[in-house]
Amino acid sequence: MAEKRSKKDQILVRPAEQGDIPMLVGFMAKLALHVAGGEPQTLKRKEKQRLMEILASALTNTEKLVVVAEAPGTGLVGMGYIYIWRSQGIWEQAGDLEFKSGIIDDIWVEPEYRKRGIFSAMLRELVAFAESRGAHELILEYSVANKEAEVTWSRLGFKPTGVRAAAFTHLVKSRLSRGGDK
Numbered sequence: 001m002a003e004k005r006s007k008k009d010q011i012l013v014r015p016a017e018q019g020d021i022p023m024l025v026g027f028m029a030k031l032a033l034h035v036a037g038g039e040p041q042t043l044k045r046k047e048k049q050r051l052m053e054i055l056a057s058a059l060t061n062t063e064k065l066v067v068v069a070e071a072p073g074t075g076l077v078g079m080g081y082i083y084i085w086r087s088q089g090i091w092e093q094a095g096d097l098e099f100k101s102g103i104i105d106d107i108w109v110e111p112e113y114r115k116r117g118i119f120s121a122m123l124r125e126l127v128a129f130a131e132s133r134g135a136h137e138l139i140l141e142y143s144v145a146n147k148e149a150e151v152t153w154s155r156l157g158f159k160p161t162g163v164r165a166a167a168f169t170h171l172v173k174s175r176l177s178r179g180g181d182k
Helices: 020-035 044-059 119-130 145-153 169-177
Strands: 005-007 010-013 064-071 074-089 098-109 137-140
Touching: 010 119, 020 044, 020 064, 020 074, 020 098, 044 064, 064 119, 074 119, 098 119
Parallel strands: 098 137
Antiparallel strands: 005 010, 010 064, 064 074, 074 098
């Protein structure tokens, strides 16, 4: 991927480097808090280390791409992360068929830099990466509570294709013991 500059603010969109990882972990934490609607907090050391290892591994994996947006004189103001997921068809077919999807794992732009084309510039790079790897489908997750994400992604052609539900194991266990599956 060649480095690209957004004309509006001269924002540089480029592949992430090893030295960017601590900032990327910070972006990921901000994204998680944004989605959850939580108050700012500090990541536990163990979680920070886990995220740093995941990102370091992504930087050397040819099936993953992490891009950053860099503002002159400011530093990093955004990130995007995609990886290629391969799956086999489950129905009987004449030959081996492998489906490839680009999984957009994280994308973040600092609030004060939004509405400046940075998101679109990073997303263009992620889409180009997916296509270059033979993935013609993009998949992502966002919280139903994140209305901003819902509007943005639907405007770009994303449509919900399923439901991801979550429950605590102790709650499910309790309801099963009361006959909750009848």
